[in-house]
Amino acid sequence: MSELSVDHLLGIKYLNNDDINLIFDTADHFKKVINRPIKKVPSLRDITIANLFFENSTRTKLSFELAQKRLSADVINFSSAQSSLNKGETLIDTVNNILSMKVDIVVMRHPNPGAAKFLSMHVDAKIINAGDGAHEHPTQALLDTYSIRAKYGEVKGKKVVIVGDILHSRVALSNIFALQLQGAEVMVCGPKTLIPKYIDKLGVKVETNLIKALKWCDVANMLRVQSERMDISYFPSTREYAQQYGVTKNLLDSLDNEITIMHPGPINRGVEISSEVADSDQSIILNQVENGVAIRMAVIYLLASKIK
């Protein structure tokens, strides 16, 4: 079996398509494992993993922790709210202290773009980026792309539109890289103020009209409006955003094509998608959550295999 070409998972841009296929094929096996009566395998029983969350997270943290426990790894958790970071310690010092406790893998979320890369250059452990600022969120992109593969059989040739706050979204950037590697066509759609300049240089289509975008696509990945990252006002009101860029049941029914709705969570019901849409048969939001555990098990397993 081939190995990953990388020693850390810092972002999708460091991976090649063979890596993604290897992760997906491994995730297929783990998906079966987590659907058994006994959902655990002993592969990582001598591996210790630290989850360092310098930024709030609920589902990503739970999903990582569950994946680690399903692989029988020992897990320690750290979140910045209760940490000595508030006492002025640097990132490297904090992490080195944790590594002195013989940790093999670090899963880190951090508000600064490039934090995971920086860490990988300075500490001796495998690093998994669980989101670094508005930069990348590789495991989310992998599970999104994997969910499209699970639904359609393959990603190649599928038309995927990413709707919403592209400017502040690490999910969008990682998704663009992963989908393109797998051969999908990608479009981004949102208010002009929330679409980064020059994003078309990445080879994606840009559309500001939601209806046109939905008519074009097979899959719509609806992103959350990241109010916490917005330093200025990018659109007049949430109500206006919902009217222009929210997907409702009526809007879906008015389309000729049946599209699949995805959302990385947490959902703002009634803003980017209505409750009806979130709970409809066209939505694969909860499949994404299940696939997330399998994908994270695959990533951790494949990186751990490189610890000799």
Place this chain on the structure above:
Amino acid sequence: MSQKVLLNNKEVNIILHRLACQLIEKHIDFSNTVLIGLQPRGTYLAQRLKMMLSDDYNISDIKLGLLDITFYRDDFRRSDKLHEANSTEIDFLIEDKNVVFIDDVLYTGRSIRAALTAIQSYGRPKEIELLTLIDRRFSRHLPIQPDYRGRQVDAINDEKVLVNWIETSGEDAVYLINN
């Protein structure tokens, strides 16, 4: 590299018939017995035995499952290469069943150790037996022995025992390969 034929087509066939008969002697109608082929190489032997039991000995409804042990191996991170996972296909309950593990070659016994752990994920069997076509004597790392063996072979560590099946290599034969 030299190779020696340990078993030819005819010998493999005779041995398979003997193993099938030994299974019948113990399990009679297989009503509470399931066969589990160990992935990847035990699956051919398991499928062949199932076919023989139903076609030649009229035992129908034999349950056959395939078990993958990749995630239960004890050499994860210790071996040079990453082992490729195969699918596990067990679509029946193991609870209180007589389980027969089937593999082509028994060498160190570590795969069987892993299989013993892996099968626990599917329930608590009444008992587990082991059937192997080739038993490499004096090579065991663990106290594991087969209940049904095709042929015992003395092979040193540099030597490799290769089992070919018609399905994959166009012939039924067993070779001893000296590197």
